Amino acid sequence: MKKLPYFLIVFIFMLNTIKAQESDLPYKEIPPYPTDYASGNLVARMIDGLGYRYYWATEGLTEQDLGHKPSEEGRSAMQTLDHIYSLSHSILMTNKGEHIIREDDSPDYSFDELRKMTLENFKEASDLVLGKDIEDLEQLTIVFQQGENQSEFPYWNMINGMITDCIHHTGQIVLMRRSSGNPQNPNVNVFLGKTKE
Numbered sequence: 613m614k615k616l617p618y619f620l621i622v623f624i625f626m627l628n629t630i631k632a633q634e635s636d637l638p639y640k641e642i643p644p645y646p647t648d649y650a651s652g653n654l655v656a657r658m659i660d661g662l663g664y665r666y667y668w669a670t671e672g673l674t675e676q677d678l679g680h681k682p683s684e685e686g687r688s689a690m691q692t693l694d695h696i697y698s699l700s701h702s703i704l705m706t707n708k709g710e711h712i713i714r715e716d717d718s719p720d721y722s723f724d725e726l727r728k729m730t731l732e733n734f735k736e737a738s739d740l741v742l743g744k745d746i747e748d749l750e751q752l753t754i755v756f757q758q759g760e761n762q763s764e765f766p767y768w769n770m771i772n773g774m775i776t777d778c779i780h781h782t783g784q785i786v787l788m789r790r791s792s793g794n795p796q797n798p799n800v801n802v803f804l805g806k807t808k809e
Contacts, residue, residue, distance in 0.1 A: 639663035642805025652744025
């Protein structure tokens, strides 16, 4: 039996590693829906729908896609992903009952790091509100903190603010990747929350 060339063995190993990492990420498909329409379940489902859309909007992005800008003044796809990550962090902090601390400098993450952290933030944020009732959600407030200054908002602003904003920007990623020549997988079905293999 012939031995495989060394470079081919390395390539197969790397491909399997990438596939294993992909399968570790949440939202390849949308989770099963909750048993009832409790307030927290509705919010969790919105975040799950967002997570599924984000997973497939970002799956298979190339360096060319990440650098793509709709215009000279616009954000690149990578800058938009960085913004979505920041919003996902704010959603998670609020659902944990913690303050959102505004910092002037944020670390530079690679695309893979950003994607993983964003998806994990969505999953944890969803899990935290799953099963919560109206009274539980009323206790959650959005608190922005910058130094000694704080501003506080009701959880309603989370729904029309950060969550909806993430959906909006995820749609921008889908549009940008299409215009850079790498459209999203056509088998994505956001209604069913499954992607045909």
